[in-house]
Amino acid sequence: xxxxxxxxxxxxxxxLVAILVLMxxxxxxxxxxxxxxxFALMGLAFASLAVVSLxxxxxxxxxxxxxxxxxxxxxxxxxxxxxxxxxxxxxxARTRGGAEFNEAADRATEALILARxxxxxxxxxxxxxxxxxxxxxxxxxxxxxxxxxxxxSPDRLxxxxxxxxTYENAVYAKELADPRPGETWLLITxxxxxxxxxxxxxxxxxxxxxxxxxxxxxxxxxxxxPSTASVRNVEKVHFAIRxxxxxxxYWLQGRTDALFPAPRADTGGSAAxxxxxxxxxxxxxx
Numbered sequence: 001x002x003x004x005x006x007x008x009x010x011x012x013x014x015x016l017v018a019i020l021v022l023m024x025x026x027x028x029x030x031x032x033x034x035x036x037x038x039f040a041l042m043g044l045a046f047a048s049l050a051v052v053s054l055x056x057x058x059x060x061x062x063x064x065x066x067x068x069x070x071x072x073x074x075x076x077x078x079x080x081x082x083x084x085x086x087x088x089x090x091x092x093a094r095t096r097g098g099a100e101f102n103e104a105a106d107r108a109t110e111a112l113i114l115a116r117x118x119x120x121x122x123x124x125x126x127x128x129x130x131x132x133x134x135x136x137x138x139x140x141x142x143x144x145x146x147x148x149x150x151x152x153s154p155d156r157l158x159x160x161x162x163x164x165x166t167y168e169n170a171v172y173a174k175e176l177a178d179p180r181p182g183e184t185w186l187l188i189t190x191x192x193x194x195x196x197x198x199x200x201x202x203x204x205x206x207x208x209x210x211x212x213x214x215x216x217x218x219x220x221x222x223x224x225x226p227s228t229a230s231v232r233n234v235e236k237v238h239f240a241i242r243x244x245x246x247x248x249x250y251w252l253q254g255r256t257d258a259l260f261p262a263p264r265a266d267t268g269g270s271a272a273x274x275x276x277x278x279x280x281x282x283x284x285x286x
């Protein structure tokens with residue numbers, strides 16, 4: 001039930017839909033007896049559109065999420081790598097066949113790099129069918145084609161095609177990993193999504209070392225410079241609002257251990273390195 005309610009609510013409150021609804025409401029009210037109120041609502045809609053499309057609002061909102069968990073120093077040994085779904089476009093895979101990446105491709109490509117660095121580590125890919133209005137193929141089909149096609153041994157790849165959201169990712173990944181005391185398991189997901197993911201894994205009792213990828217904001221003062229492509233600024237606000245709402249909803253539902261999870265010393269989150277400065281991969285994927 002939570003899964004379907006979350007999908008419906010998000011559709012209604014996402015920035016562009018909310019702005020269009022506000023604009024339509026203003027037109028209706030202006031066409032009735034309350035023209036001043038109607039025009040005020042339409043003005044608010046236009047102002048909101050200008051802010052989300054032309055200002056650095058989205059960059060600042062996303063940066064706060066992405067900087068929450070710095071990329072850690074990698075340990076000498078890793079038992080396994082948990083990769084959360086979201087890197088493949090299942091709609092294209094269903095209609096055209098094959099595996100097609102989306103903007104979160106780093107989740108899969110970085111996982112492959114780490115799999116080469118740690119040739120004894122298992123790779124768990126968690127991503128089922130998260131569609132609501134149409135039945136899509138599970139992401140695991142695309143993941144299997146990619147990882148095996150890139151040379152990863154089949155006996156190292158574990159696929160979870162049941163998880164539909166982040167909490168289910170954590171629960172099913174723990175069942176498949178069956179982690180033992182003292183083992184290190186890496187968790188790979190987009191940097192802006194890492195806080196919610198870590199909170200879910202902690203709630204599920206699965207200790208992981210967060211390894212964020214798929215950064216979407218620049219560092220330093222560049223974060224104050226919005227993109228010249230306005231659609232990219234809107235996109236940042238879109239994903240940031242969804243993530244903040246997700247953090248709140250998961251916390252209220254008891255699916256995460258904190259409203260805004262933060263690094264702990266026991267997960268290695270405090271030992272950070274610069275983005276992209278991890279030691280180069282070596283070895284083979286087999």
